[in-house]
Amino acid sequence: MDSAFGWLLLVFVAALPLGWQLLEMRRAARAKGRPAPEHAEVPREGLALFYFHSPLCGPCRRMTPEMRAWAEEDERVRVIDIGIKADLARAFGVRVTPTVVIVRDGRIDAVLLGARTRARLEQSCR
Numbered sequence: 001m002d003s004a005f006g007w008l009l010l011v012f013v014a015a016l017p018l019g020w021q022l023l024e025m026r027r028a029a030r031a032k033g034r035p036a037p038e039h040a041e042v043p044r045e046g047l048a049l050f051y052f053h054s055p056l057c058g059p060c061r062r063m064t065p066e067m068r069a070w071a072e073e074d075e076r077v078r079v080i081d082i083g084i085k086a087d088l089a090r091a092f093g094v095r096v097t098p099t100v101v102i103v104r105d106g107r108i109d110a111v112l113l114g115a116r117t118r119a120r121l122e123q124s125c126r
Helices: 002-031 057-071 084-090 120-123
Strands: 047-053 077-083 099-104 107-113
Touching: 002 084, 002 107, 002 120, 047 084, 057 077, 057 120, 099 120, 107 120
Parallel strands: 047 077
Antiparallel strands: 047 099, 099 107
C-alpha cells in the first residue's frame, strides 16, 4: 500500500509543473487580440515588444544580454525586470519568465513564453 501511494504521489508531483505550464500557455493564447493594458509605457500605435525577465531566472540570464543589446538598437523593444516594474508585469498578466509580449496598434499580437532567440522574435514581429 505504501508503495502505491508513493508512486501516485510521485506522478502527481511530476505532473504538476506540466499542468501549470499548459495553463500558462492557454492564458497566453487567449490574450492574443485583446487590448493592451492602459499604461504609460504601452504605445497605442505601431509595434512594441516587451521582454519580461527576472534576475533569478536561468533562461532569462542567457536571453537578457541579447535583448538589452536589441533594445539599445530599437526603441520599440523594452526590457522589463518584473521585480522593478511589477505594475507593468501585472498589467500584462505576466506570471512566468521569460515572457515576451508583442503589442501592435494597441492590441496584444502575441504572448510568447520561454526563451527565444532574437531571430525568432524578429520573425514574430513581422
